[in-house]
Amino acid sequence: MTPFGPGLWLVDGPAVTGAAGFRFPTRMAVIRLPDGGGLWVWSPVALSQEIRAAVDALGQVRHLIAPNSLHYTFLGEWAAAYPDARVHAAPDLTSQVAGTVIHATLGDEPAPAWAGTVDQVIVRGNRITTEVVFFHRETATVLVTDLVQQIPQGWYRGWRALVARLDLMTAPVPSVPRKFRMATRDKTAARNSVRRILEWPTDCLVMAHGTPMRTGGNAALQNAFGWLIR
Incomplete structure (x- = not known):
């Protein structure tokens, strides 16, 4: 567990394997909510004994966040380990797919439990997934899972390295992968969402895959979404 700023910690988990054998690095964020609000866990990674001990040392887990329909692999084991925590999921993730009860669907406005601490925007209009992007006010940090990536060059080998390069997954700067660009069926809706994100006074950027x-x-996000907002 790595401190990233006041009230914000990052944890790197093991790689996971997706479609066509592509392996992805994983990362979660833990935010301590003020006034005894407990811990807010974004995109949970595999729950090892070491990670659980580190998280428990920070406080009580109250909220588990699945920011899109692709980042749910370890949600069930966290929900089982912390049965008093509420599970919040992006609009297109169901309990049947997640393998655990979803207590609340994430919207464009933060839940009362973290309002004033974490802001959020639903990025609409994509056929692959509907992602909720978050902003931690105290550290001026944007949290994004799949819409912006920068997987290290050399992570893939052979034909997967070529595909990842062409898809911009391993671009020299944080980028929206081409598959997500092509899957943006409603550019107006996506553009409106992204403009809200770009209005945040962002200093730091945390990517699940980068x-x-x-x-x-902010400059990195402006560049990553330049294809959409020009």
Whole structure:
């Protein structure tokens, strides 16, 4: 567990394997809510004994966040380990797919439990997934899972390395992968969502699939979404 700023910690988990054998690095974020609000866990990674001990040392897990329909692999084991926590999921993730009860569907406005601490925007109009992007106010950090990626070059080998390069998954700068660009069926809706994200006073950028950035986050997002907002 790595401190990333006041009230924010990052945890790197093991790689997971997706379609066509592509392996992806995983990362979660833990935010401590003020006034005894407990812990807010974004995109949970595999729950090892070491991770559980580190999280428990910070406080009580109250909220588990599945930010899109692709980031749910470990949601069930966290829900089982923390039965008093509420599970919040992106609009197109169901309990049947997630393998656990979903207590609330994420919207464009933060839940009362984290309002004033974490802001959020649903990025609509994509056929692959509907992702909810978050902003931690105290550290000026944007949290994004799949819509912006920068997987390290050399992560893939052979034909997968070529596909990842062409898809911009391993681009030199944080980028929206081409498959997500092509899957944007409603560009107006997506553009309106992204404009809200770009209005946040972002300094830091945390990607589930990319090296966290402590500076230049807004410029990186402006560049990543340039294809959409020009």
